[in-house]
């Protein structure tokens with residue numbers, strides 16, 4: 520009885536703390552807060568001093584230990600896969616949970632130039648219970664002159680059974696320390712939740728490919744006047760794409776795709792500059808991970824390309840289906856094919872690859888095709904964050920964002 524009372528008191532105290540001092544951790548971080556907005560000048564909020572960076576890892580509660588994950592090692596990759604599959608992001612109604620595959624994680628987390636101590640695990644008795652990752656990127660911020668080497672943070676995950684131990688703030692502080700040690704002082708990340716202080720709030724849109732299954736798993740719902748068969752007719756797609764010369768990207772396309780992509784991304788306020796090496800990594804097709812198709816005109820000239828990545832969700836409780844197959848729009852560049860036609864072909868290709876839904880954010884030029892191709896706004900908001908950087912403009916509009924984080 521005493522123990523239960525003690526645990527309840529501890530839990531209630533944590534709730535009270537949350538209500539009294541929301542974002543207790545984030546208030547301690549170099550992020551602009553509302554009343555500082557107009558005082559701060561654009562650029563780094565805190566200037567980092569390499570000599571002052573703590574040399575040893577942050578302390579963990581006893582029995583917990585730091586562990587650099589080697590994703591190339593099958594057993595360690597399996598441990599990361601299982602931790603995320605069982606404990607990573609769910610929708611608000613706990614009906615779906617992301618099921619990132621091992622091949623996907625190797626694609627997302629082993630890009631050129633990756634650091635082995637930026638895939639950070641926490642273990643208790645050899646069991647992985649916490650995870651956070653960084654990859655090195657060079658981000659262009661608001662103009663071509665401002666190029667900042669920084670880290671892209673992702674996959675922050677704490678096992679459900681050990682939440683409320685304040686492990687997440689320690690994971691964030693430790694990866695921040697390991698980034699500082701490499702003389703980098705900024706980070707970019709996204710999250711479905713709102714913490715101090717988003718630089719942009721974007722929205723997910725969904726285009727139904729398999730209307731019947733989306734209704735059966737509870738992803739979509741029918742209004743009074745709608746029926747399943749009417750929905751299927753409404754979203755029906757042709758068997759084959761219509762753009763002549765559309766084909767899967769190959770190695771020989773890397774140079775042209777790199778030029779098209781870098782030229783296109785200059786239109787936005789936040790974008791990466793890609794080397795050919797990086798285009799090889801991020802865009803060459805990988806089965807069940809990334810699909811990229813190019814439009815090749817006569818004499819081998821590539822004028823457009825489309826790409827989407829595979830991120831299934833586990834359907835948590837459903838008698839008939841275990842997974843929702845979702846394709847996510849990645850980067851699409853249309854210089855001669857109309858963007859609506861190019862993306863209509865993307866829908867047809869995704870349908871033929873077996874996807875149930877095609878998701879896209881309202882970033883870049885996506886709002887040019889979302890309505891016309893019958894995408895519906897979802898309940899998911901994706902917030903973009905820049906750590907330790909004050910923008911010239913307080914917020915960026917979604918159409919000014921030129922980066923997609925997986």
Ligand SMILES: CNCCCN(C)c1ncc(F)c(N2CC(C(=O)NCc3cnc4ccccn34)C2)n1
Nearest residue numbers: 608609610615616617709711723832899900924925
């Ligand atoms: C860097 N990492 C950001 C990407 C993680 N991504 C893909 C993500 N982050 C927050 C979201 F809000 C979200 N949404 C896609 C939309 C959606 O499909 N909502 C229903 C649904 C189906 N499956 C799931 C699984 C988790 C959450 C919602 N789910 C909303 N996507």
